[in-house]
Amino acid sequence: MMSETLMNTYARLPVMFSHGEGATLFDDQGRAYLDAVSGIAVCSLGHAHPAIAQALCEQSKKLIHTSNLYIVENQLKLANDLIRLSGMDKVFFGNSGAEANEAAIKIARKTASNRGIENPAIIVMENSFHGRTLATLSATGNTKVQEGFAPLVQGFVRVPYDNVEAVKNAIAANPNVVAILVEPVQGEGGVHVPKAGYLKALREICDQHNILLMIDEIQTGVGRTGKWFAYQHDAILPDVVTLAKALGNGVPIGACIARGEAATVFGPGNHGTTFGGNPLAMRAGVAVINTLEQHNYIDQVAQQGAALVETFKQSLANIAGVVQVRGKGYMIGIQLDRPCADLVKMALAKGLLINVTRGDTIRLLPPFVMSQAQTQQLVDGVTQLVTEFLTNP
Numbered sequence: 001m002m003s004e005t006l007m008n009t010y011a012r013l014p015v016m017f018s019h020g021e022g023a024t025l026f027d028d029q030g031r032a033y034l035d036a037v038s039g040i041a042v043c044s045l046g047h048a049h050p051a052i053a054q055a056l057c058e059q060s061k062k063l064i065h066t067s068n069l070y071i072v073e074n075q076l077k078l079a080n081d082l083i084r085l086s087g088m089d090k091v092f093f094g095n096s097g098a099e100a101n102e103a104a105i106k107i108a109r110k111t112a113s114n115r116g117i118e119n120p121a122i123i124v125m126e127n128s129f130h131g132r133t134l135a136t137l138s139a140t141g142n143t144k145v146q147e148g149f150a151p152l153v154q155g156f157v158r159v160p161y162d163n164v165e166a167v168k169n170a171i172a173a174n175p176n177v178v179a180i181l182v183e184p185v186q187g188e189g190g191v192h193v194p195k196a197g198y199l200k201a202l203r204e205i206c207d208q209h210n211i212l213l214m215i216d217e218i219q220t221g222v223g224r225t226g227k228w229f230a231y232q233h234d235a236i237l238p239d240v241v242t243l244a245k246a247l248g249n250g251v252p253i254g255a256c257i258a259r260g261e262a263a264t265v266f267g268p269g270n271h272g273t274t275f276g277g278n279p280l281a282m283r284a285g286v287a288v289i290n291t292l293e294q295h296n297y298i299d300q301v302a303q304q305g306a307a308l309v310e311t312f313k314q315s316l317a318n319i320a321g322v323v324q325v326r327g328k329g330y331m332i333g334i335q336l337d338r339p340c341a342d343l344v345k346m347a348l349a350k351g352l353l354i355n356v357t358r359g360d361t362i363r364l365l366p367p368f369v370m371s372q373a374q375t376q377q378l379v380d381g382v383t384q385l386v387t388e389f390l391t392n393p
């Protein structure tokens with residue numbers, strides 16, 4: 001739907017939601033929809049979660065913003081939580097994923113500058129997504145995202161994803177490589193899960209060459225893959241981790257978390273943001289982490305996510321045109337042999353919210369609070385849609 005007043009940046013679906021509860025959204029006509037998108041991996045605790053609603057109500061009656069000219073109590077609390085859960089050292093709070101990655105890219109550049117490296121390079125992956133700001137779209141491995149925005153930011157060297165040899169070769173060819181920026185699972189790129197041990201191999205290479213390993217956990221982080229951070233599946237520690245999306249369950253927030261040298265390269269004046277780390281966003285982050293810990297949601301995501309992928313593999317097994325079912329935790333991709341963006345509208349008409357990415361891959365990002373009955377409804381709904389779509393072209 002094209003708007004006369006909004007810039008034409010999104011092809012919006014003709015539906016407007018008025019409220020939600022858990023994994024259900026209601027439109028302005030009162031119709032219910034099962035939400036398997038979660039606002040693109042944001043509302044992991046579902047909609048109108050009582051603990052988050054209460055925290056935001058309380059906080060908004062006290063303070064929403066004071067600025068980073070002063071100490072913000074919950075910045076320290078949320079930073080401590082993130083450090084405890086991630087094994088990292090220090091946090092910078094921003095407002096979005098792209099901003100978190102901008103901070104990471106600046107950390108890499110500043111590290112290079114401190115080390116006397118001119119023209120530093122960051123290794124990035126084909127088919128990646130890191131955001132829409134100039135630096136992050138330059139890092140992104142998708143020409144559609146970059147088209148029309150030349151000149152791009154320089155200093156990125158691109159290699160194929162899930163290919164350790166390609167990284168080694170890129171480092172051998174360029175002595176100025178200072179960092180690797182990588183998604184642990186490519187989300188926008190079609191839910192591509194690398195081979196187990198990929199991040200571990202990158203960690204070893206980074207250690208060998210004194211290069212920063214920077215992991216973009218904006219989509220995967222805060223439990224989405226069944227661990228707090230997806231790098232924990234490989235039992236490694238990165239040098240920089242970026243977060244956003246699920247950390248605020250819908251309140252805009254971003255975080256760049258660093259360790260060791262990378263955690264100390266910024267000094268006053270090197271980086272900043274007016275809104276980043278404001279009391280409302282920090283309170284949301286603290287409430288999200290408390291709630292996830294109290295209810296043990298992330299272990300459930302690990303178990304139920306693996307079961308869900310298996311269930312889809314079985315339910316779609318005999319349907320010609322299904323190329324692959326893949327996923328990690330509650331990040332599931334179903335790749336078809338043809339473009340399938342129309343499925344989103346077909347699903348909407350049936351009261352089901354799904355996403356299609358890269359044109360041919362159904363992406364499911366259910367909220368962690370989805371009930372068993374709703375999960376079954378999702379499996380049945382998607383299986384029926386895919387069958388209909390592939391058998392009645």
Ligand SMILES: Cc1ncc(COP(=O)(O)O)c(C=O)c1O
Pocket residue numbers: 040096097098099101129130131132183187188216217218219244245
């Ligand atoms: C892996 C990854 N990095 C960065 C971003 C950009 O985040 P934002 O849209 O909050 O700027 C996204 C958003 O989809 C993402 O999935």
